[in-house]
Each structure stands twice: as structure tokens, then as C-alpha cells.
Amino acid sequence: MRGDGLRTLAGFALALWLILPLVPLAIWSVAYGWRFPALLPPDLSTQAWAYALSPTSGVLQSLGVTVSIAASATALAALVGVPAGRALGLYRFRGRGLVILLLIAPAILPGIAVALGLHGIFLRLGLTGTVWGVILAHLVPVLPYMTLVMAAVFAGFDTDVEDQARSLGARPAQVFLHVTLPAILPGLMTGALFAFLVSWSQYLLTLSIGGGKVQTLPLVLFTFATSGRNDVTGAVSLIYILPGLLALALIARRLTGRNPALGLQVGR
Amino acid sequence: MTGRTNPVWLLLPVLLVLGGLFLAALGLTLIRSFRYMPVLGLTEPDLAAYAAVLSSPGFLASLGLSLWIALASTLLSAVLALGAALLLRQTFPGRQLIGFLFQMNLTVPHVVGAVGMLYLVSQSGAFARLAYAGGLITAPAQFPALTHDPFAIGVILLYVWKEVPFITLILLANLQSIGVDHEATARSLGATRWQAFRHVTLPMLMPGLLAASVLVFAFAFGAYEIPLLLGASSPKALPVLAWQSYTDVDLAARPEAMAMAVIIALLGVLMLLAYARLARPLAERGRHAR
Numbered sequence A: 001m002r003g004d005g006l007r008t009l010a011g012f013a014l015a016l017w018l019i020l021p022l023v024p025l026a027i028w029s030v031a032y033g034w035r036f037p038a039l040l041p042p043d044l045s046t047q048a049w050a051y052a053l054s055p056t057s058g059v060l061q062s063l064g065v066t067v068s069i070a071a072s073a074t075a076l077a078a079l080v081g082v083p084a085g086r087a088l089g090l091y092r093f094r095g096r097g098l099v100i101l102l103l104i105a106p107a108i109l110p111g112i113a114v115a116l117g118l119h120g121i122f123l124r125l126g127l128t129g130t131v132w133g134v135i136l137a138h139l140v141p142v143l144p145y146m147t148l149v150m151a152a153v154f155a156g157f158d159t160d161v162e163d164q165a166r167s168l169g170a171r172p173a174q175v176f177l178h179v180t181l182p183a184i185l186p187g188l189m190t191g192a193l194f195a196f197l198v199s200w201s202q203y204l205l206t207l208s209i210g211g212g213k214v215q216t217l218p219l220v221l222f223t224f225a226t227s228g229r230n231d232v233t234g235a236v237s238l239i240y241i242l243p244g245l246l247a248l249a250l251i252a253r254r255l256t257g258r259n260p261a262l263g264l265q266v267g268r
Numbered sequence B: 001m002t003g004r005t006n007p008v009w010l011l012l013p014v015l016l017v018l019g020g021l022f023l024a025a026l027g028l029t030l031i032r033s034f035r036y037m038p039v040l041g042l043t044e045p046d047l048a049a050y051a052a053v054l055s056s057p058g059f060l061a062s063l064g065l066s067l068w069i070a071l072a073s074t075l076l077s078a079v080l081a082l083g084a085a086l087l088l089r090q091t092f093p094g095r096q097l098i099g100f101l102f103q104m105n106l107t108v109p110h111v112v113g114a115v116g117m118l119y120l121v122s123q124s125g126a127f128a129r130l131a132y133a134g135g136l137i138t139a140p141a142q143f144p145a146l147t148h149d150p151f152a153i154g155v156i157l158l159y160v161w162k163e164v165p166f167i168t169l170i171l172l173a174n175l176q177s178i179g180v181d182h183e184a185t186a187r188s189l190g191a192t193r194w195q196a197f198r199h200v201t202l203p204m205l206m207p208g209l210l211a212a213s214v215l216v217f218a219f220a221f222g223a224y225e226i227p228l229l230l231g232a233s234s235p236k237a238l239p240v241l242a243w244q245s246y247t248d249v250d251l252a253a254r255p256e257a258m259a260m261a262v263i264i265a266l267l268g269v270l271m272l273l274a275y276a277r278l279a280r281p282l283a284e285r286g287r288h289a290r
Helices: A001-019 A024-027 A047-053 A059-090 A096-108 A111-125 A131-155 A160-168 A173-198 A204-210 A217-226 A230-256 B007-033 B048-054 B055-089 B095-107 B110-121 B124-133 B153-177 B182-189 B193-222 B224-232 B238-247 B251-289
Strands: none
Touching: A001 B055, A001 B095, A001 B224, A024 A047, A024 A096, A024 A230, A024 B110, A047 A059, A047 A230, A059 A096, A059 A131, A059 A173, A059 A230, A096 A131, A096 B007, A096 B193, A096 B251, A111 A131, A111 A204, A111 B007, A111 B193, A111 B224, A111 B238, A111 B251, A131 A173, A131 A204, A131 B007, A160 A173, A173 A230, A204 A217, A204 B095, A204 B110, A217 A230, A217 B224, A230 B007, A230 B095, A230 B110, B007 B251, B048 B055, B048 B153, B055 B095, B055 B153, B055 B238, B095 B153, B110 B124, B110 B153, B110 B224, B153 B193, B153 B224, B182 B193, B193 B251, B224 B238, B238 B251
16 A cells, blocks of 8 residues: 555654654763764773762662652642542532632743742742752642642542442541542552653752752753763663653553543653 | 532642642742842832843843744644644554654653754764765864754754654544544545545644643743753843843842743743633533543
């Protein structure tokens, strides 16, 4: 089929374009003395990887800090966002539209609009330069994703099963653990993936609230990129991409479904 | 029955967190933009910071640059994503792999993409090396400046790279919910493929495409680290300028930074309202479909 061939060709061009910027990063991470105009590095080396993985570079430490911050922000967002999602998904009430607008706002308003004021507040509270301060700051862009995903999940949730469990004598905690939670778990995982990735890729909020003391991976990557260590930058880039890919692989199927959260941006 | 719990209690935590962090931060920024900072002895609010910012050629150049970056990135991404979505709707060899690459792209942080783009299109990057090997140039300086350039080409390329998959996945989800029935009906009534697309499918995709475009525009307008890495040092993108004013050793520049943040926030609010308007028909359509 001629149409098939054209489509495959267009698809191939798309695929190439999608992986193209990642190729130099991968090559740089194993390159040695790769100067202009060499098309490929004259020698390969594991130096950059050895350095990136060694304690002196602080990259693995940053990986730990970044994972802890993203995981904590996600957990806190779930704690606050699941009840809110339930309210928005199950109830019609006055001011609902306004609440939704307030929830979408932090995801759309540029980070710089919030970062300066938040820095002023956290300075007074003694939260600047602390991991906790950064986690709290990340809640601002993370919460919208978690809450709106949960709102969509609860919109399709049948509360009759809770009533049945209750009428059979289950206590509220038992109802939640054995009835509600299993039903919303797949949606919660999707919300958690979005929340994690949003925190994972924060730059300006971490820079402003962390004040250089909280070194997450994007900050470390930026430092290497602007100091001309292209080989280490390549290695750190790949280390930085990996957890996102793992998270995606874990919940890959859920992303293709109709998900209102896709209406908001992932990875920022 | 859902009348047992008052939704206010369920919403209280999220409202407290967003009120205490997000709204309070915006409020403080607004107050300080009027040069009200008792700590520095400024107790008479005025509009001097706004006057200074709006009459500064540097600010206007930065505002223009950021608007250009956002507009160009959004238009290019939207058109390419529309094409990609129509392509990926069909079945052909390798379609699944491309679908996977689209999802993978979503998880790649912007800053990684930005560094990759730098190594790809800078004057000593991969494309410049290819041009040298092809005999097109004999020195890096002869390769067109695509990064740190006045038109922010590298910045725009990065956004297109990152946002095309984002918009495409939204369009694919929309196409899936629209189904093929409407298009098939149009075709059976004698419409050509182009007519069926132009008059049936495209109008139905439009709200989703526009809503996604608003999100892309807002992000491309407000991002900080990407123009810092790929953009020129003058004029700077607006968020870069605002942050540098804020961290200036001269504390007098802070109210001006706050005024810039307020102007950026106002543009953000406009985009928020546009998004809410565009997203509503989508949500309603979803409800009727059930």
C-alpha cells in the first residue's frame, strides 16, 4: 500500500525528531575528547559515568534529595487532594466553579509569579534553604494535578458500595480501606504519577526557596551544563530521565485512556 | 446518597494550603509591587515601580521577546500536533513505537530537553558537525546561530519538541471520544476526505486544541530555565529578567521585580480565564457522552 508507506515515512520522521535531542546527550556521556568537527567521539570512556556516580560529584545524593522531595510532595498532595477530589467529583455546590478555577490557577500561572512572593513568606518563616520549604513550595504546582485527577475519579465513583459496607457494620476507616481505596487506587496512581513528575521537574521554585542549599537534579544538571562539562552533563541527564521512564512503564496503560488531567501540562 | 458529609470539610485542607501558599504569595507580591515594605522604611504605597518598569526599554524588549517565544512555539506546536494526531489515529507499521516515544517525551524534564537541544543545534553541536562533514561550513562560526540568538530559535525549537507530543496526546484522547461516526456520516453524504475533516472533525477538535494551546502558551511565556540556557543574554526572556531583578544586590530593584511578577501574573490570569472558558464545553461534552 502506498498510503502505508507514506505514513510509515512520516511516522519515522516523527520518531527521529522525538529522540534527536537525546542522542547527543547519550553520546556525550561516553565520549572522550569529542571536539568540533568530529562527527563521533574519537575515543569512548566511562570517565563521566564514574565521576557522576562517585560521591565527590554529589549527583547520587541529589538523586536521593529529588526523589524524597517529589515523593513527599506527592504524598502530601494525596492527603489533601483526595478529600478535595471527592468533594468536587461527588457534590454540586455553590462556588464549585470558583474552587476549580483556584485549583487550576497554580498550574497555569507562571512559576515566577508565585516564586518571588513565596520566597518572601518562607524567608519570614525560616523555611528558605530547607528541604521542607521546597516540599511545601512544590505543593503549589503539584496539588492541581492530584486534585483534578481525583475529582475525575470520584465523578465515576458509586457511593452505594460504601453505604452497603456501612450497613453491614463497617467502621468509617474500614469502609475507606476496604471499599473506597481499592476502587480509587488506579486513579490515585495516575494522579501520583502526574504529581511526582511535576515536582520532579521543578526548577525555579527549588532555586528560589532552596536558595542553593537544596540541590535537586535539575539544578545540578544546570550547573554542569553551564560549566562546560558536556560529558558529565550527558551522564546526569540520563540519570535524571530514568526514574520518569520507570514511573511511566509502571502506569503506561493508564495514560492512554481518557484522562482530564491530560488537559493540564505534565512535567513542569 | 451523597448528602452526609458537608463538602466544605473535604475542601478545607486544599483551600488552606492553596490560600496559605499560592494566594498569600500573590498577595505579598502585589503589596510589595506598590513599594510597601515597612522593613525598608517604605510605608507610602505608590506606583513608582510600575512606572519605572513600563518606561524601561529593557522590560518592553523582554516582554516582546517572551510574547514572541510563546506565540511562535504555540502556533508551530499546534499545527504539527494536529498533523501528528491525524497520523497516529491510523494504523501503520511502527505506530506503537511512536506512541511510546510520545509518552516518553512527556516524562523528560524540560531542562534535559534544553541541554539536548543545545548540543544538537549550537554552533559546535551535532548539526554543525554534520554541516562541516558535508562541506557546507569550514568553522563553527559559519553555522547559523540557533541558540543565544535574537529570535530565540533554540528556545522555540525546544518548546516545539516538548509540546507537540503533549498536544497530540490530548487530541488523540479527544479523537477517541469523538469517534468516527460523524466523519463516516459526512463521507456517506458525499463529502470528500478533506471536507469531512475541515467541516466535521476539525470543529469538534477545536475546543481541545485551543485549550491545550493556552496551556502551552502560558508555559512558554512563563518558563525560566529554558530561556536562561538557550536564550540570548540581551534581551532576556521576561521571567529571567524578573528573577535577576529580584536577586539584584540593589534592594531598590525588588519592587520592580515584584511589579514584573504582577504583570506576568495578570497575563497568567487572562490565560486562566481563556482556559476555563475553552475547557468548559469539553467537560460538558464528556458528561453528555455518558
